[in-house]
Amino acid sequence: MSAQQKPTLRVGMIGYAFMGAAHSHAWRNAHRFFELPFTPELTAIAGRNQSAVEHAAEQMGWASTETDWRALIARDDIDLIDICTPGNTHAEIAIAALKAGKHVLCEKPLANSVAEAEEMTAVAAEAARQGVFAMCGYSYRRTPALALMKRMIAEGKVGTIRHVRAQYLQDWLSDPHAPLTWRMDKTKSGSGALGDIGAHSIDAAQFVTGQHLSGVSAIMETFTSQRPVGGDFVGLGGTGAVDENTAMGPVTVDDAAIFTARFDGGAIGVFEATRAALGRKNAMRLEVNGSLGSLAFDFENMNFLEYYDERDEAGSRGFHRIMVTEPEHPYVGNWWPTGHGLGYEHGFTHQVVDLVTALGAKTQPTPSFEEALGVQRVLAAVEESASNNSNWTTINQEDTP
Amino acid sequence: MSAQQKPTLRVGMIGYAFMGAAHSHAWRNAHRFFELPFTPELTAIAGRNQSAVEHAAEQMGWASTETDWRALIARDDIDLIDICTPGNTHAEIAIAALKAGKHVLCEKPLANSVAEAEEMTAVAAEAARQGVFAMCGYSYRRTPALALMKRMIAEGKVGTIRHVRAQYLQDWLSDPHAPLTWRMDKTKSGSGALGDIGAHSIDAAQFVTGQHLSGVSAIMETFTSQRPVGGDFVGLGGTGAVDENTAMGPVTVDDAAIFTARFDGGAIGVFEATRAALGRKNAMRLEVNGSLGSLAFDFENMNFLEYYDERDEAGSRGFHRIMVTEPEHPYVGNWWPTGHGLGYEHGFTHQVVDLVTALGAKTQPTPSFEEALGVQRVLAAVEESASNNSNWTTINQEDTP
Amino acid sequence: MSAQQKPTLRVGMIGYAFMGAAHSHAWRNAHRFFELPFTPELTAIAGRNQSAVEHAAEQMGWASTETDWRALIARDDIDLIDICTPGNTHAEIAIAALKAGKHVLCEKPLANSVAEAEEMTAVAAEAARQGVFAMCGYSYRRTPALALMKRMIAEGKVGTIRHVRAQYLQDWLSDPHAPLTWRMDKTKSGSGALGDIGAHSIDAAQFVTGQHLSGVSAIMETFTSQRPVGGDFVGLGGTGAVDENTAMGPVTVDDAAIFTARFDGGAIGVFEATRAALGRKNAMRLEVNGSLGSLAFDFENMNFLEYYDERDEAGSRGFHRIMVTEPEHPYVGNWWPTGHGLGYEHGFTHQVVDLVTALGAKTQPTPSFEEALGVQRVLAAVEESASNNSNWTTINQEDTP
Amino acid sequence: MSAQQKPTLRVGMIGYAFMGAAHSHAWRNAHRFFELPFTPELTAIAGRNQSAVEHAAEQMGWASTETDWRALIARDDIDLIDICTPGNTHAEIAIAALKAGKHVLCEKPLANSVAEAEEMTAVAAEAARQGVFAMCGYSYRRTPALALMKRMIAEGKVGTIRHVRAQYLQDWLSDPHAPLTWRMDKTKSGSGALGDIGAHSIDAAQFVTGQHLSGVSAIMETFTSQRPVGGDFVGLGGTGAVDENTAMGPVTVDDAAIFTARFDGGAIGVFEATRAALGRKNAMRLEVNGSLGSLAFDFENMNFLEYYDERDEAGSRGFHRIMVTEPEHPYVGNWWPTGHGLGYEHGFTHQVVDLVTALGAKTQPTPSFEEALGVQRVLAAVEESASNNSNWTTINQEDTP
Structure with a gap:
């Protein structure tokens, strides 16, 4: 046809x-x-x-x-x-x-x-x-290296997971002159770095490990509380000459959110989301350490996945720097030959592929709203802990309608 | 409109x-x-x-x-x-x-x-x-980092160029079972690694430096002289189970070409193109060292350019790892926000952009055939030197019809 | 003389x-x-x-x-x-x-x-x-790159500090067969990863920033609760064939400690110390993000310091990979020429240098016991928070005898 | 005893x-x-x-x-x-x-x-x-990572060697004000970058591969032909304020030497030695690509060796970044625990160890003068080719007294 x-x-x-x-x-x-x-x-x-x-x-x-x-x-x-x-x-x-x-x-x-x-x-x-x-x-989830990470963990390549280390570091709000946009308005965006980028880290951590966060202790911080209204918008942020006549408006969301966590499968985790880490442009990093190996990813090098295999021969162990551009890697075989990397937008293309494929099979595409609700519960727990002196806040992932 | x-x-x-x-x-x-x-x-x-x-x-x-x-x-x-x-x-x-x-x-x-x-x-x-x-x-040429490299050299950021170091390393023909394709047939492809990938290095070196190669001394080598005919084709190469019944055909091109060079502006250069460097997937690397600074690129990390500036303050000098995803970088402003990298195919998109833009202005797009002929002269000189005991072979770039 | x-x-x-x-x-x-x-x-x-x-x-x-x-x-x-x-x-x-x-x-x-x-x-x-x-x-503190980090922060190179990111990752206790030693016995060592390596991170973070931790929320975890007694000792850990006859003893300390923190100068911090991060051999990492720049260190690459300077020219900003082997770098001028790196033991040599120099001048060498007591208060707060459901625990650094 | x-x-x-x-x-x-x-x-x-x-x-x-x-x-x-x-x-x-x-x-x-x-x-x-x-x-040769490289090649881990890629890049003579020393005086030093650092690359290449260079084609270049006499000496080079009264003297050696080579075992090689590669401080790099794997080293990261193993499972192949600090690595077991790296001077300590051990056994220590003569023949061939229009120059390694 x-x-x-x-x-x-x-x-x-x-x-x-x-x-x-x-x-x-x-x-x-x-x-x-x-x-x-x-x-x-x-x-x-x-x-x-x-x-x-x-x-x-x-x-x-x-x-x-x-x-x-x-x-x-x-x-x-x-x-x-x-x-x-x-x-x-x-x-x-x-x-x-x-x-x-x-x-x-x-x-x-x-x-x-x-x-x-x-x-x-x-x-x-x-x-x-x-x-x-x-x-x-x-x-x-559709970045080939993260999809590969999930597959390798599911295959048992890292054994029992002990540590999850998730950072999502950007710097476009480091500059106090970056203008106010809807992303800094809590009524529109819900939260700042936490929901915008931290949500990706939470989803990715749960996705690759197959475990869910069961509790958190969090700090949220806003480094710049007033920003110029209506500057030139550039990329996610913007630049605008600011002087005494510039109208300023309140930032009502977090610039950064950091939290420790426990997972229901026994792992412990450290999460950090910030838009004020100068020099880190889109460092969405995720590392998992297990009893048999480790896997590490950084979106700034999105075509690579690092893998340490404790079962490699003694003397030649070391993180494998896997260039995730081989036909046997997720999604990649449909693109270019080995070594010809993909970019940011390919994740969205793969999302369409997975969605349309599921619709064709009349099956539920993932992540479902129920899975996304699970992330939402974590976001809420982080906010609750942060507003409650960082005290431990449990998350009941089962409590779905 | x-x-x-x-x-x-x-x-x-x-x-x-x-x-x-x-x-x-x-x-x-x-x-x-x-x-x-x-x-x-x-x-x-x-x-x-x-x-x-x-x-x-x-x-x-x-x-x-x-x-x-x-x-x-x-x-x-x-x-x-x-x-x-x-x-x-x-x-x-x-x-x-x-x-x-x-x-x-x-x-x-x-x-x-x-x-x-x-x-x-x-x-x-x-x-x-x-x-x-x-x-x-x-x-x-349309990879943003290489376009930025050219711009920075033209702005004088590295001063007088002394060294050019160009490598294009792949590994898809390392396996002797990779099947014979037109790329290994001299009558179709002209040459092997030299014309397929070495040509990119030569063009890029001349493009970023604004200098032309004036002479070379070369070695060309074919590590695998017979390959199976008609295996499954995967990517650029392929895999095929090879046994005593597999028909074999001759490889008539080089697996690798290496050469030293002089440029007409005084720089000296080292070039290497190979499809037999195991583990190097698409390592199209170019480094330039000048009297004031250095620039280095590797296509496997195509969204980055490394820049050493001798005029940086003593004590904090070191290669800047520039993530070439800022609005001020070539081509990038039309894509995604800072930190969201591009992939292999974007170079072709930019090529269309530059071509159509030139056609709209009724001006000659670059590289013209004349410029590409210049690369061809270098390829020919490399082959001549390699077949003549690696002896020095001069290139007359002026000798255009 | x-x-x-x-x-x-x-x-x-x-x-x-x-x-x-x-x-x-x-x-x-x-x-x-x-x-x-x-x-x-x-x-x-x-x-x-x-x-x-x-x-x-x-x-x-x-x-x-x-x-x-x-x-x-x-x-x-x-x-x-x-x-x-x-x-x-x-x-x-x-x-x-x-x-x-x-x-x-x-x-x-x-x-x-x-x-x-x-x-x-x-x-x-x-x-x-x-x-x-x-x-x-x-x-x-005497690793040249960390001493340089402190100096650059003191000079104002990163501006107001917002983030501190400290990890000390090792893997020698990942293997459950690694034998029990005094380092796993709370009566001798006080704590596990926390005091052994986390203490270095805490001291280094306070040293380079000039700020003190004012509160923490912590998780401590022991992944392996019983270990063989008397195996062959190798390095910090050891290996020993373990069978049903091997006598086992209890591990009474943490394998890992993770915590969020606030500093008295306004920064927020994330700390992680573990001996179970497979593949990370001695990754004592410290990153500071400020309003004007960032600095990042990893002991596995101890001769380097990464520095992002927001005041670099737009278009060529990127982390400077400073090789800390120049005469103008702390301690380095007394060793080898540029580019000839130092090793682990040099930190101890520099410690002797600083100690003997202070004794010669009849001045207090640093860190004094009082400063080290400050670290001890943080260690105690981490343990208290971890044993109290990760709830927020404040640290009174002033409360010195 | x-x-x-x-x-x-x-x-x-x-x-x-x-x-x-x-x-x-x-x-x-x-x-x-x-x-x-x-x-x-x-x-x-x-x-x-x-x-x-x-x-x-x-x-x-x-x-x-x-x-x-x-x-x-x-x-x-x-x-x-x-x-x-x-x-x-x-x-x-x-x-x-x-x-x-x-x-x-x-x-x-x-x-x-x-x-x-x-x-x-x-x-x-x-x-x-x-x-x-x-x-x-x-x-x-006594850098643990290079000794490991030799051992792994001898064990067959990379198979038949095809490519050798050797660079020794420094930058201390990039500055034309660096003063004249004996290292720039041919009567004392014999040659410049070639003998000073290129000799190390040649020896290392022959040492790790077990093959000898059989011919070369070379370019040698002096970028700065006059230098100030008697400036302050710093490290290998120096700095000196230069004005019209500064006495200048002639540089009689090369700043850089580049050459292609063939080895007697069938490999081809590219060599580069320079003191004018700004930003490269002591980049003594050596990479070998064979039919089964590759190994790569850079002295600026001297505690690491990169290893690509074609026999790793498909999907998780990638250069292993081996931290050469394990007890099973050459020399390392006598130093510090895993992950605690060595520095430049340890190579000399190991040299004494190997020399004294050989003397104790009344056996010839290596490299013998005969082996070093082999390197000398290569140096001479490089100089001969460079002075003879880069034409191919064969090396008779057998021709020893």
């Missing part, structure tokens, strides 16, 4: 900033490199500003636009809603979409509160019984 | 293997991230096997197919011919296309001999006078 | 295992590379086993032996007592030595309890008023 | 600059960490300047002095002459010492010409027949 003859998966996307661009790229290209049961179609994109959304549609390749997300959901020619908006809108949109019978891909973190996430999870569970599926966009 | 309203650049591509996939991706996506004067249109793809070319068209997004490249060139609805075939066909196709008034993008190396390259260059020069332009696909 | 004519500093050392060998090397060699006010003389060494101590004296170059440390302290021909015994003996020996008018160098951690450390500090303060000085052996 | 009762090896050393300090340290300390058949005794040191040599003796621990090396050789109480002088004096001293029945340790390169080296080798062969042994000081 030719690609043209394949059924299509008609996608409607809401939001078109950083995440929207990454998702669009994935929807456009996934079927060019992977065999999919459906050919994705970039049917419509929604945004509040008419001219901006039209420009985005043209730029990113969407066939039509809407200025009200409700209108997008109401359309008959849409099979899946892709939510790329700030966290405060996820619950309402996702619930409406699922109830309208649309599959949902929702950016992370799932919501801005456990209550919202619980409601979303309940609705998603009901929808799944009708064959309508929801998935949360923890895209780092 | 909207993207739809923009004039299109109608592309016809010949060949659809590794390079074809990379070029297709670039043609599909360049205008999604960069502002271009023309919107590329994937009009037609040519290949000899009807069903294979149709499958490729569908997979890669080409609107129509041809089974004869001459038919492709003859079509009125094609503005540019993109040549992704083995080197022995470049001259005939490129010359025909240019004479038919089509712009040409031709994969490297430009040709399999200096004579062919000279003829192509002469034809390209004539075409350019008619506003029809030709460019050779030395895509590594 | 010739070295022979210089006054000598007559040293008596107690203990001759790993630390004894390192200290002996330092006493023998410091004056060969540095100008010292006294020439150290290896006068006598004490140990309980006569033949063992005699063998050690011969091997390490000590002129005489004692089998009772009290006899060593009683000798008239000893100016300084160097204590290289397990922590449970430090207080008694150090106090006796100081009261006998001998200078003291005491291995770290200072003691096995805060109460002991307080008493030692009080006695040391009294002795100092008589011109008799005590110092604690936190030798990592 | 106790150390005191052991027979001594009475050493007389000539020269006391950089090499003299390193050798003295080794003679003082080797028996403190290794079991030796003789206890070295630092009996006498010779130098032309009376007060300088007396100062050196005191500083470095030598018991007596001589101002004429002939007087040193004439002394009855000397068993071994250690030659640490510039290369132009090696032949005369070594020959006189051997003829006087003294064992000889001679710094590298063995001599400043093949003729001298041949004569030395002939005399050494005659002396060996009398039980008097000579050894050349290619100390890098």
